[in-house]
Amino acid sequence: MPYIKQERRIGLEEVLETAIAGVEVKGELTYCVYKLALDYIEQKGENYQNISDAVAALSDAADEIRRRVLHPYEDKKVFQNGDM
Secondary structure, three states, X not given: OOOOOHHHHHHXXXXXXXHHXXXXXXXXHHHHHHHHHHHHHHHHXXXXXXXXXXXXXXXXXXXXXXXXXXXXXXXXHHHHHOOO
16 A cells, blocks of 8 residues: 555545545445546546556555455454354
8 A cells, every 4th residue: 555645644534534424335435436536537637547547546445455454353353253
């Protein structure tokens, strides 16, 4: 995951907190993530590099959630409930 400078992160987090406040279900979250990537492509220009960058960012974010959130959660549950 590319880590960004704190001053950039603060402004982005404010925008994202407002956006995520209305999301209630997975379908809405999926739509928001998709729309963010689509708007990025539209803003930067529709070309192979920008489309590829958007797809890579979505994939990288999914990988990071698996690595930093899902896997530790599963490890915690194995510890709590025992392995299979």
